[in-house]
Amino acid sequence: MKLIMIPAIALTLFSAVFANQRTASEQPVHTGNGFAVLELFTSEGCSSCPPADALLARIQQEAGNKPIYILAYHVDYWNRLGWKDIFSDPRYSKRQYQYSQQLNSQVYTPQLVINGTSSCVGSDEAAVTNAMANALASPAEETLNIKAQLQSGKAALTYNVTGDAGNSRLLVAVVQKHAVSKVTRGENEGRMLSHVQIVRDLRTFDPGAGSAQISLPGDFNTQEWELIGMIQDSGTGVIKAATRVPL
Template identity: 70%
Template sequence: MKQVMMPAIGAVIVLTLLSAVFANRVSASKKQTRTNNGNSFAVLELFTSEGCSSCPPADALLARIQTEAGNKPIYVLAYHVDYWNRLGWKDVFSQPQYSKRQYQYSQQLPSQVYTPQLVVNGQTSCIGSDESAVTNAIGDALGNGTTASLGIKAQLQPGKANFTYEVTGNTGNNQLLIAVVQKHAVSKVERGENEGRTLSHVQVVRDLQAFKLRDGKQGAASIHLPDGFNTQDWELIGMIQDPETGVISAAARASL
């Protein structure tokens, strides 16, 4: 790559201007976060498929984001859609309801239906393998606070989890969604566009259930858990979402 050397004086001026712009952005971001109680978060919903040759780079990018997120309020959810199944390989993680969820987003955003598509907080979307677009979307989400919050506590029972939840803020007619998430999975693809490849997945959504919020914004319910569920390899992620607009106003991991 050809490098262009900047004159020393020009470089100082440019760096000074960049520093001023960065400082202003940081200040504005902090001010906005304080105004909105600082409850910012980013829910990353990736619509993907083992039958799509463009999807593995998006899966890899989300895996890295998941690893680097640490304690940040970033929630990664990978939905394997089923409309690729007819093209030579049936994705064992795919479910019709995930395709339906993506089609619903296509009406709400609006957007086209494609893989890999990433939807952030139910409000924006981009190509899931476009690192620059994904990074910007996460930054925007974490820079915008919210007045709503969600807390979930769950107790494991044989084959199910009993949980309680508490919601604050103006949630209107929103729903509580609980995603049952398998943190890691590996699959060897024998046909289709990824024939012969061994694919690694993170944050695979194995079930997604909706619950009506009760009056008082506190309640209890239960959700079925798949065989093999354990606290090390699986987790439960909750979201407060407006079913009409698709906007997600709060999210949290369940305390197991």
Template identity: 55%
Template sequence: MKTTQISIVAALVVLLLFSAVLASRSIASKSSTERNIKGDGFAVLELFTSEGCSSCPPADELLAKIQKEAGNRPVYVLTYHVDYWDRLGWKDAFSNSDYSKRQYQYASKLGAQVYTPQLVVNGKTEFVGSNESATDYAINSALKGTPEATLSLHGKIQSGKMALNYQLNGNSDNAELVIAVVQKEAITKVKRGENEGRTLAHAQIVRQLYSFNLEKAEKGEVNISVSEDFNPNGWEVIGLLQHPKTRAITAATKVVF
């Protein structure tokens, strides 16, 4: 074989090897929400964040990415804007003391500190909300699990009110039904505080949070209020079945209208 032919063959081999490496890296880089994960589980991602926190935007961006990639998989993203940053230069318009209280409840049960951005998965584990590898692992593990119960919710809107009919199956004794009214996206120009001058994009913002003690009722109806600008295109309602003592979430679903 001539030298020129050998050189061409060698170049082709190198090119094929390089392409194979790139392909393997591409596959490995896919997040857990993009993979075909087998299992009957679900993943509820609760991010505690604030517009006044300079380390929060990367976590907000990660959760927005996960929400976009989730598709029809049972991955539920909720972002709570806490209020304890409001006194430090910038008042977050989405903040609520109820969300700070919820975070403190998790910290107490999980033996964790309170900080932002903090991500809690299925009420059972917590870590820094911008940690993509930890988030992927937690989603993967949760989706492979077997839920203790199932929950279905059907809603009807009328004059600023929403009637929610629920149906429970499985282990639901003494559970709480938690209803989160979620604005899918928003943009804020921050004028003061740690993020001064930045334009922040938000996703899956919890605007209202309700909790109902169901005791042993397997089906029934609860009623909540919704804002005047609520619509199924820009908003959604997510329901959680949560143990009041351990704070573990045993079922989750979106409201069907």
């Protein structure tokens, strides 16, 4: 685990080794109408992050039709330490710092935030599995439905929200399902890293508007990319609903 103490001027890093006893195949059975949004804050410059990436890749592979939504945010504060992560974005570091205030947690990689309500070390398989079980067993506060039509480099969205969407916002993540990078410097020097569910863009909309438009990367296609929508409380950070966007 790599720990960043606030304020960011003093950057203190701690390393730890986590032994995981459970396998990703021991995923909880989905019996309710809950969902699990797993937001991983990671970096190619962090030697503790590849095990978390691998764990989420297994969860993604074995999730099947369960409402499990994985989002990997590559933060940028590791870039100053020898390797610039091409997937990093300062907006994702800002999102992690917002969570640190809302959850009263520290800032570190790999950190996993579950439904905006709790967090754990992203490579701690037992903690991740238990958090998913709790999330799937908790009823969703709202329902989100989104449809999209592709229109020459853009997606035209239509959506509706049922439930109390007051003080909430609609977030739509543009997600690259898989990528591989060869790291030539930093803590992972010489390693070939595999990533899943990489957030390449994150847009915010008014949930009451009913329609919106979002720009897509030039290489976007429906086999290698997807859109994931979320309703999130602006004050608490709690995610009240989530869904994949059919294209």
